[in-house]
Amino acid sequence: xxxxxxxxxxxxxxxxxxxxxxxxxxxxxxxxxxxxxxxxxxxxxxxxxxxxxxxxxxxxxxxxxxxxxxxxxxxxxxxxxxxxxxxxxxxxxxxxxxxxxxxxxxxxxxxxxxxxxxxxxxxxxxxxxxxxxxxxxxxxxxxxxxxxxxxxxxxxxxxxxxxxxxxxxxxxxxxxxxxxxxxxxxxxxxxxxxxxxxxxxxxxxxxxxxxxxxxxxxxxxxxxxxxxxxxxxxxxxxxxxxxxxxxxxxxxxxxxxxxxxxxxxxxxxxxxxxxxxxxxxxxxxxxxxxxxxxxxxxxxxxxxxxxxxxxxxxx
Amino acid sequence: xxxxxxxxxxxxxxxxxxxxxxxxxxxxxxxxxxxxxxxxxxxxxxxxxxxxxxxxxxxxxxxxxxxxxxxxxxxxxxxxxxxxxxxxxxxxxxxxxxxxxxxxxxxxxxxxxxxxxxxxxxxxxxxxxxxxxxxxxxxxxxxxxxxxxxxxxxxxxxxxxxxxxxxxxxxxxxxxxxxxxxxxxxxxxxxxxxxxxxxxxxxxxxxxxxxxxxxxxxxxxxxxxxxxxxxxxxxxxxxxxx
Numbered sequence: 001x002x003x004x005x006x007x008x009x010x011x012x013x014x015x016x017x018x019x020x021x022x023x024x025x026x027x028x029x030x031x032x033x034x035x036x037x038x039x040x041x042x043x044x045x046x047x048x049x050x051x052x053x054x055x056x057x058x059x060x061x062x063x064x065x066x067x068x069x070x071x072x073x074x075x076x077x078x079x080x081x082x083x084x085x086x087x088x089x090x091x092x093x094x095x096x097x098x099x100x101x102x103x104x105x106x107x108x109x110x111x112x113x114x115x116x117x118x119x120x121x122x123x124x125x126x127x128x129x130x131x132x133x134x135x136x137x138x139x140x141x142x143x144x145x146x147x148x149x150x151x152x153x154x155x156x157x158x159x160x161x162x163x164x165x166x167x168x169x170x171x172x173x174x175x176x177x178x179x180x181x182x183x184x185x186x187x188x189x190x191x192x193x194x195x196x197x198x199x200x201x202x203x204x205x206x207x208x209x210x211x212x213x214x215x216x217x218x219x220x221x222x223x224x225x226x227x228x229x230x231x232x233x234x235x236x237x238x239x240x241x242x243x244x245x246x247x248x249x250x251x252x253x254x255x256x257x258x259x260x261x262x263x264x265x266x267x268x269x270x271x272x273x274x275x276x277x278x279x280x281x282x283x284x285x286x287x288x289x290x291x292x293x294x295x296x297x298x299x300x301x302x303x304x305x306x307x308x309x310x311x312x313x314x315x
Numbered sequence: 316x317x318x319x320x321x322x323x324x325x326x327x328x329x330x331x332x333x334x335x336x337x338x339x340x341x342x343x344x345x346x347x348x349x350x351x352x353x354x355x356x357x358x359x360x361x362x363x364x365x366x367x368x369x370x371x372x373x374x375x376x377x378x379x380x381x382x383x384x385x386x387x388x389x390x391x392x393x394x395x396x397x398x399x400x401x402x403x404x405x406x407x408x409x410x411x412x413x414x415x416x417x418x419x420x421x422x423x424x425x426x427x428x429x430x431x432x433x434x435x436x437x438x439x440x441x442x443x444x445x446x447x448x449x450x451x452x453x454x455x456x457x458x459x460x461x462x463x464x465x466x467x468x469x470x471x472x473x474x475x476x477x478x479x480x481x482x483x484x485x486x487x488x489x490x491x492x493x494x495x496x497x498x499x500x501x502x503x504x505x506x507x508x509x510x511x512x513x514x515x516x517x518x519x520x521x522x523x524x525x526x527x528x529x530x531x532x533x534x535x536x537x538x539x540x541x542x543x544x545x546x547x548x549x550x551x552x553x554x555x556x557x
Contacts, residue, residue: 048404052555073406080404084397086325088332100321101405145401 001026001153001183002047006056009042009207016042018207019056024200026152029179031194032187033302034204040187041081043204044157047185048078061152074103077146077182081157083139087131091122091141094130095148102149116144120174136167143174147182154178156186160193172197191302203302228273230263231290232281239263242284246276260289318407322415323422326389330423335388339381343427347374351434358442365438367445368524371452374431375520378424378460379488385423386467387481389416390547391474409551413468417544420464421457428453448526455523458536459516463488465543472550491516 002024009017017039024030032040045051047058049069057064063071086094092113099109117123120140125133130141139159146154159175160168175197178184188194194201195215203211203218211218232239236256243252243263248271253264267273274291281288330336350373358365390413393399402412438444467484474480490497495518498511512518519536522529 045400050400050404050554070406070408073404076404078401078404080397080400082397082400084401086329086398088329089325097321097325098405101318101407103317103406 001028001061002185003059004043004047004056005058007043007046007053007058008055009039009046009051010054016207017046017053020204020207020209021056022202022209022212024183024185026183027179028200029175029184029186029198031198031201032185032204033189033191033194033201034187035189037206038189038204039207040189040204041157042207044078044155044185044187045080048076048155049073074149075152077149077151077154079139079142079146079154079156079159081161081187083142085130085138085141085145088129090127090129091133092117092126094141095144098145099148104149112148116148119147119177120144121170136163136170139163139167139171140174143171147178150181152183154182154184156184158187158189160188160190168193226293226295227267228263228265228277229290229292229294230265230277230281230288232261232263232286232288233259234261234284234286236261239281239284239286242280243277246273246280248273248276264294319411319415319418322407322412323418326416326419327422329388330385330419335384336423336426339377339384339423340427340430342381343374343377344430346377347431347434351437355437364442364445367434367438367449368452370431370434371449371456371524372517372520374428375456375459375516376492378427378456379463379492379516380485382460382463382467382488383481383484385420386464386471387474387484388471388477389420389468390472390551391477391480394475395477403551403554410548413472413544413548413551417461417465417468420468421461424457424460424464428456445526448524451523451526451528454528455520458523458533459520461540462536463491463516465540465547469543469547469550472547494518 002022004023005021007017007020008015020039020043032043034040042051046053046065047060049065049072052066057066059065060072061075063075065072086097089097095113095116096109099113100106104112114123117126120143122137122140122144125137128137130138133141143156143159146156156175160171163171172193175184175186179197179199186194186198199214201212201215201218202209211221213221230243236254239261240252240254240263243249243265248268249265250268251266253266255262265273265277272293274293278288278291347370351367351370354365354367354369357363390399393402403409435444435449463484466487467480470484470487471477471480474483491514494511494515498508498515501508501511513535519532522532
């Protein structure tokens with residue numbers, strides 16, 4: 001359905017998308033995940049033919065985004081991050097206008113608009129002027145527009161951004177419903193968000209694909225890494241210096257209460273350093289009260305993966 | 316074609332939802348009406364036929380000077396609000412998008428001009444109307460309007476804010492209106508002098524007022540329109556190769 005290969009997009013002085021390749025099969029709901037500026041929106045704008053790639057190619061339903069832009073546009077429904085609408089129009093009037101642009105036959109337009117309004121539960125607001133609607137309701141108008149022409153592929157850029165928790169749940173339900181008849185690609189910078197609706201997740205960082213798989217797979221892979229928690233009785237500074245000498249130690253966080261010191265040891269490359277740390281403590285002649293392995297939460301693992309500054313406990 | 320009409324209709328709708336159309340309409344009818352009143356009184360005092368060309372000349376000035384109000388938001392607003400993204404990801408060609416905006420502005424102009432036909436009805440009650448000159452004059456207003464609107468549309472496509480677009484368009488409109496004045500201060504026959512004299516709107520419009528359609532002028536004005544509409548389309552397309 002969606003085939004992206006070696007997609008690259010540069011803005012003057014910025015490499016927004018870097019040799020990105022991925023595939024989305026028919027009927028999948030795939031989440032694009034990454035911190036702000038990871039290249040999610042840029043990729044989506046290329047897929048929807050708003051921007052053209054600097055190099056590489058993207059095909060949707062077999063049509064190239066550059067060469068067969070009109071064929072792609074006819075088959076894609078898009079909700080941009082800004083969700084900009086013609087706010088002076090009424091909900092139904094706006095959707096009818098969009099239906100006309102989408103070449104939906106005049107006889108079908110009203111029924112089709114009625115259908116999507118029911119689907120996004122806006123039927124009772126059909127006469128409202130869009131400017132008067134709340135953000136959540138506008139988001140639904142945008143969603144209605146994205147599925148109006150029964151596109152094969154629906155691309156949603158941050159569909160739940162700025163919504164309150166109830167609205168977020170509503171939109172999530174809607175997206176899950178879409179998965180039955182459409183291929184969905186959605187983006188988010190919130191992990192838990194994507195985890196709940198997407199069958200597969202693509203994690204982007206600085207324009208590159210850094211991980212992909214089902215949320216569980218990614219969680220398992222990421223959470224192999226963890227850190228060691230140590231409680232040792234003795235002089236805090238001396239112990240810390242000794243532990244830092246252990247090969248494979250990346251960083252040590254130290255907090256002490258009186259005589260008992262607590263250390264959180266972060267290893268390099270997901271190594272398990274428990275034996276080495278135990279030996280180092282024994283060599284120094286300190287009593288170890290606790291030695292444990294702490295798994296990272298998915299959120300923390302994601303933060304490390306995308307190199308956002310991580311805040312561990314005790315830091 | 317269907318999409319073009321849908322776009323034009325929505326664009327035209329915006330003029331009447333916002334106060335723009337009414338502001339221009341008021342300015343036009345008030346000032347042109349005053350001019351017409353004076354022309355009628357002079358004609359009555361001198362027992363001469365009414366000279367409608369003065370009123371038409373005033374209409375041209377108003378059309379040109381209010382053009383920023385008509386064109387500034389056309390594309391700049393879509394860029395600013397982000398609606399450009401939903402429009403240009405729908406199956407609409409950039410050219411249809413630009414032409415629909417231009418067509419909406421021209422329909423608005425036609426609507427404004429139709430309202431001024433009332434003056435002619437009044438003249439025809441008391442005297443004769445020089446139909447040839449009047450038709451030619453209106454054609455001239457329409458053509459000059461199209462020129463300045465196509466320039467304004469182009470400026471709007473360059474700007475991210477409609478205020479900037481409006482100010483720049485107004486500056487250009489003023490330049491076109493006083494080009495002859497500036498030309499007069501330059502050495503006769505110099506390049507700048509000739510160019511300014513050529514682009515001057517009152518000069519270009521003068522022939523139409525006298526009921527003369529000069530073919531070179533016609534070609535010149537229509538090519539200016541086509542040129543700027545083409546440039547606007549290219550500017551929109553440029554987001555894809557920049």
